[in-house]
Amino acid sequence: MKLVKRPEIEAFLAKPQAPINACLIYGKDRGQVLERANLLASKIVADPKDPFNVSILTDSDIDHDPARLDDELTAQSLMGGRRLVRIKFSSEKATLDKAIAASLKAHAAGEFNPDAFFLIEAGGLGTDSALRRQADNDKHVASIACYEDEAGDVARMTRETLQQNEVSLSPEALDIFVARLPRERGVARQEIERLCLFIGPGSKRTLDAKTLEDFLGVEPEASLFQAAQDAFGGKMKPAQAALRRAFAEGEAGTDAVRALSGHFAKIRLIQTLIGQGIGAKEAAKSAGVFWKQEAEFLRQVRSWREDVLDPIARELIETDKACKSTGMPDLLISERLYMSIAGRAKRLGL
The missing domain is CATH 1.20.272.10 (Zinc Finger, Delta Prime; domain 3)
Incomplete structure (x- = not known):
């Protein structure tokens, strides 16, 4: 099931609910894919790094052992509670794409552990991807595409982060800063956080265009x-x-x-x-x-x-x-x- 509009994506990531028991997050903006996947993982299990309730796989793991993914989706939690099976898929092999799509279909249909959530992170999947088609059309799976942020998205993210750190930019300075930022989410967020450190978190200071240009000029x-x-x-x-x-x-x-x-x-x-x-x-x-x-x-x-x-x-x-x-x-x-x-x-x- 495709989630397209920002409000519905944010609502799902904040509170994933049944009947959805799997999610595909994909796109060329790998920083945004990772950010959304980490947020979702934190809502599924208390500790996304818990080895007893979380299994993290790569496409190489599946390539070397085709039965591994189904085994992980079938396994029960050793400590009780919900289980997370997370796969990082970056291969261009059509056979792997189809194999993961088949496991996704079976899991969505309830053939594996019903208390397991299947989270897939992938790169830019084309319309010919079996995995993408399965996720887009299955009502038990959320499918989220991550496109490069537009200037307005970057400006909103910048304002929100600055506000959280109790600092700000003048309107002209904000335009300059957003124009300089890359559209890749992970890199852009690092630059925004670095700017916050430069201004001084909690200082309630507003940086003007001239001071910002001086800062950017040595970057x-x-x-x-x-x-x-x-x-x-x-x-x-x-x-x-x-x-x-x-x-x-x-x-x-x-x-x-x-x-x-x-x-x-x-x-x-x-x-x-x-x-x-x-x-x-x-x-x-x-x-x-x-x-x-x-x-x-x-x-x-x-x-x-x-x-x-x-x-x-x-x-x-x-x-x-x-x-x-x-x-x-x-x-x-x-x-x-x-x-x-x-x-x-x-x-x-x-």
Whole structure:
């Protein structure tokens, strides 16, 4: 059974009730998947790390021992009370997807321990996934998709966290901060909590835009955002300087590639929205571009032709893999891509 609207998702996670005895939480935003799964687990059992009432499996466990999952769903709690069977599914194997879907169907039908709750965390499952189809269509299973947070979602999360810590941002400062945040839930929450520590929890202090800019200006993440913008803007030396500043502050090659990917995605999104008839300024706003960066973004959007921009998508993936697996210095690998993009931008007239 799909849960789509935020209120119904939050109500279920806060108080899961019968007849639902299983839940699939999936999506590319793995931070949001984990956050929601942890919240739900805490409502099912008193201690989600209790080895007597909680069983945590991975897709590798099921791959090596196909009967393991059904055995865990059948097992009774050693200490009495409700049992949680939690699986972290990240494999792309169709056979595993079907096997877990079959176990989910059987458990939802009451074939295993009725006091067990089956919680599945997965990545971005496509519509061809047997597991997703089973969860979407079974009234005893909650199916929750986790999409990237929109700017409004991030702003709401920021305000709520600041309020809990008895600090705040001015309206202009909030706009600046939200525009800088990544849309991946786990990373964004870490940045918000770090900001709270900077302001001073319980201080009741309100940070203005100037003070916030000073704070962000020395953040490694800010250096990467600037480096990515400079690279796509054809500013080779500033891009290299910002990139090396971020490296000196502890950022890795994979972080640098992620910053490029985020900038690339915004350019493509704005181009798509404009192609659909939406005005350039409105498209930039919808893509989460901060108003002070709007002119530069739109300049790049106009200049980057599709035939030159699209190949970069594959290069971003290949560079990310190379940073993680080749054993070569990841900083040099990512810097080479930055310089390559800056060179192409200059040839486009940027």
